[in-house]
Amino acid sequence: MNVVPDVSADPPTTASAELSRSELAQPLAAYTTLRLGGRAGTLTPAAETDEAVAIMRTAARRGEKVLVLAGGSNVVIGDDGFPGEVLLLRTRGMRAVGRDSRGVLMRVAAGESWDSFVAATLADGLSGLEALSGIPGSAGATPIQNVGAYGQEVAQTVEAVHVYDRVDDEVKTLSLPECRFAYRSSVFKHNERWLVLEVDFRLPVAGDSAPIRYAELARNLGVEVGERVPAKQVRDTVLKLRAGKGMVLDPADRDTQSVGSFFTNPVLSAQEWAGVQDRLADAGEPPSWPAPNGTVKVPAAWLIEKAGFTKGYGTGEVAISSKHTLALTHRGGGTTSALLGLAREIRDGVRDRFGVVLHPEPVLVNCEL
Numbered sequence: 001m002n003v004v005p006d007v008s009a010d011p012p013t014t015a016s017a018e019l020s021r022s023e024l025a026q027p028l029a030a031y032t033t034l035r036l037g038g039r040a041g042t043l044t045p046a047a048e049t050d051e052a053v054a055i056m057r058t059a060a061r062r063g064e065k066v067l068v069l070a071g072g073s074n075v076v077i078g079d080d081g082f083p084g085e086v087l088l089l090r091t092r093g094m095r096a097v098g099r100d101s102r103g104v105l106m107r108v109a110a111g112e113s114w115d116s117f118v119a120a121t122l123a124d125g126l127s128g129l130e131a132l133s134g135i136p137g138s139a140g141a142t143p144i145q146n147v148g149a150y151g152q153e154v155a156q157t158v159e160a161v162h163v164y165d166r167v168d169d170e171v172k173t174l175s176l177p178e179c180r181f182a183y184r185s186s187v188f189k190h191n192e193r194w195l196v197l198e199v200d201f202r203l204p205v206a207g208d209s210a211p212i213r214y215a216e217l218a219r220n221l222g223v224e225v226g227e228r229v230p231a232k233q234v235r236d237t238v239l240k241l242r243a244g245k246g247m248v249l250d251p252a253d254r255d256t257q258s259v260g261s262f263f264t265n266p267v268l269s270a271q272e273w274a275g276v277q278d279r280l281a282d283a284g285e286p287p288s289w290p291a292p293n294g295t296v297k298v299p300a301a302w303l304i305e306k307a308g309f310t311k312g313y314g315t316g317e318v319a320i321s322s323k324h325t326l327a328l329t330h331r332g333g334g335t336t337s338a339l340l341g342l343a344r345e346i347r348d349g350v351r352d353r354f355g356v357v358l359h360p361e362p363v364l365v366n367c368e369l
Helices: 049-062 114-123 141-145 215-221 231-244 270-278 300-306 336-354
Strands: 040-046 066-069 075-077 082-089 094-100 103-109 158-165 170-175 194-203 318-320 328-330 363-365
Touching: 040 049, 049 066, 049 082, 049 158, 049 194, 075 336, 103 114, 114 231, 141 194, 215 231, 300 336, 318 336, 328 336
Parallel strands: 040 082, 066 082, 075 363
Antiparallel strands: 094 103, 103 194, 158 170, 158 194, 318 328
């Protein structure tokens, strides 16, 4: 194993060393991938977990609300910003903390770049996260959303999540069952009780990937679903697929100024699925996948397109990505209100066409859909 306790390049020794006073005075748009959002009441960076906990405790004594921002890749902040304390999580580091027959237990700081962590695990001969390559944001955000892509989700490899419990005012470790993972959800989502500090992942020591579970990825790899290939090959292929959809951050590409997928794929009951099929008319049969308890998962992108919202639809300031129908992008000079107006138009159009209500995937802060 070559993993060291901190792989970030020349990390700051204090939070104040990382951000200047002028940088801290910027609107919250500067800290989100959408580049939207007003100012914070107070913005405080934390480079150590103890600092982060102390900030939370101070805010609690003052009766202030706290918004935690790290990568800012899955959040939509209102134009009025956030009136309370914004904790800018800048903790770094990853290390091996255990090993058994199931693999290596890797612990990563919540503020660490997710893709840097994925790349480091693959470089050290560990598999299990390769299909989650290229996802922007921080490692600590992944269990909150139960981040998933191309047939993998973090719930498959998370062993424990280390948190600060704001109710009991203590640091705790939650086991996998206690995390209550579900499709793009967990006990942490929409729950201000928990501040994620570190995450433990149990990763097999293997040069080959986990079995390929996603048809599009299998096609691009030239294999059948269920087969394995070198994990590095999966990472390279996923990065190319994501880049082609504008889902890898690129400052030169406005299609990447988004939160990724804006809507979750709806999971429909048998009755709801039958209702959709009755409304198909000339739209054609949508792709679908069986889900638990007799439900059916339908791709939101297909519903959006068939409801008349094509790639590039929108204004000059906010629009559907030119590469992927599920991403709503900020092209520059826009507002959160305008972006949410576009989201409402799409949501209402899909509901009117198919009777299906789409739900937002990102966290909405001081704004609503």
